[in-house]
Amino acid sequence: MPGNRAVAYAGAGKVEVKDTDFPELILRDGPGVNPLNVGRKCEHGVILKVITTNICGSDQHMVRGRTTAPEGLVLGHEITGEVMETGRDVEFIKKGDMVSVPFNIACGRCQQCREQNTHVCLNVNPDRPGSAYGYVDMGGWVGGQSEYVMVPYADFQLLKFPDKDQAMEKILDLTMLSDIFPTGFHGAYSAGVKPGSTVYVAGAGPVGLAAAHSAQLLGASVVIVGDLIQERLEQAKSFGCETVNLRVHDDLGEQIEQILGVPEVDCAIDAVGFEASGHGQEATEAPATVLNSIMGVTRAAGQLGIPGLYVTEDPGAVDEAAKKGSLSIRFGLGWAKAHTFVTGQTPVMKYHRSLMNSILHGKANIAKAVNATVISLDKAPQGYEEFDSGVAKKFVIDPHGVL
Known part of the structure; x- marks a missing residue:
């Protein structure tokens, strides 16, 4: 043996x-x-x-x-x-x-x-x-x-x-x-991406890049990828994505408006998960950042695919609530905009x-x-x-x- x-x-x-x-x-x-x-x-x-x-x-x-x-x-x-x-x-x-x-x-x-x-x-x-x-x-x-x-x-x-x-x-x-390919695809599919959709993908790690490629396969007209690391954004650009460096530009809606002419997208995908960071030069860990930001930039009645990992226990979290998986998300905003959320493993x-x-x-x-x-x-x-x-x-x- x-x-x-x-x-x-x-x-x-x-x-x-x-x-x-x-x-x-x-x-x-x-x-x-x-x-x-x-x-x-x-x-x-x-x-x-x-x-x-x-x-x-x-x-x-x-x-x-x-x-x-x-x-x-x-x-x-x-x-x-x-x-x-x-x-x-x-x-x-x-x-x-x-x-x-x-x-x-x-x-x-x-x-x-x-x-x-x-x-x-x-x-x-x-x-x-x-x-x-x-x-x-x-x-x-x-x-x-x-x-x-x-x-x-x-x-x-x-x-x-x-x-x-x-x-x-x-x-x-x-x-x-x-x-990661099914996970990225699930993120795009559950976000409702279809021919002509405008899509925002939070995170240019491998799952985010897979989600962006999947959105293209599903017929998206524009795929915008946001991240804090320029090298990852260059990788997204290499296969036709628009990009936003959130270390440099902390107003996501404004950056989307510069690309699309409006500050909203049809669909959004969270490929970051619970170790999310805030936006801007001095940003530190803020685990609800991505969830709140994609609610803000997704149009009313839009869908949010959330393949990014969230956990029930995070001993290294920034506050006691987050250590138990409780995040300060603007759920009222999502409710008011009639958003659909799809979460969980793929x-x-x-x-x-x-x-x-x-x-x-x-x-x-x-x-x-x-x-x-x-x-x-x-x-x-x-x-x-x-x-x-x-x-x-x-x-x-x-x-x-x-x-």
Whole structure:
């Protein structure tokens, strides 16, 4: 049996690459594993050799020490791999298949899964609906920033690529199907983007860039991206977006008016989440900034897609309310403008097959949009450090050096 190496959280601001157990078709005890999940048998699962696994902004929240994640937690929920072993209950996925893994873990059997709400599956996390790999308070399923990983409910969840050679040619695009491309698309779709829409995207990190590209795919006439880091905004410009540097220009409505002639957009997307900053040169953390600003610049009866991560506990928050996930949002403004809000994890399985076909047939170029950058497993700590500095890159880890 081969060994296994993985990227693990090692305390605030630190990750490490460590030797770890080769996965089994059972959930063993370990850092972050819910006690009620220990010993859970997964004969419906598979063991994957990881081909690519990406660093996500959601991982970065944990690494900054902004959650209750325990040290030793193996990170990573964006996984693409080759099937090495199948459980006795797996019927349709075969050894050798190359697959994308949705970051939501979903059983396929509960009411929510039957209604396509795979982001809030009722059977995978004993604490509350919804689960993910390598993430705090998500049931303790072991993360996939590793050489090998176990994936449960394989027949239901896994997206098989039709041709392995074709998939490897497009691997930097296809690796985005596990999370950020469906997440960005969900943000745009749930914001009501349609042909001719004007769209504002808050945040030019990878999810924001994916949302901007998705808005273009949905037919938006203008996509405006706002951020505090000029390098990220240059990346948004590279595929046709208008941009606003909110470090330099703190009046978002005024900047939108200069672009569109009016200070409002049809649709807005929050791709920032709970670590939001205020606007302007001296701005500091202000977690409700994005939610309040997009309500302000979205027209009456408009829709707000909110794929940015918000948490129920934020020990490092700026005030006591925010530490419990309570933010000072102008809900009355949203009510008065009859806004529609769509929040929560993205139900990846609603979108990933269609987005795969868009990639394979040359309609979507998500790797270019997010500036996919390949690194080795050993370079993961450096990748986390660079990502935290705000570089305009989406880091793709290549555990076995196959790219």
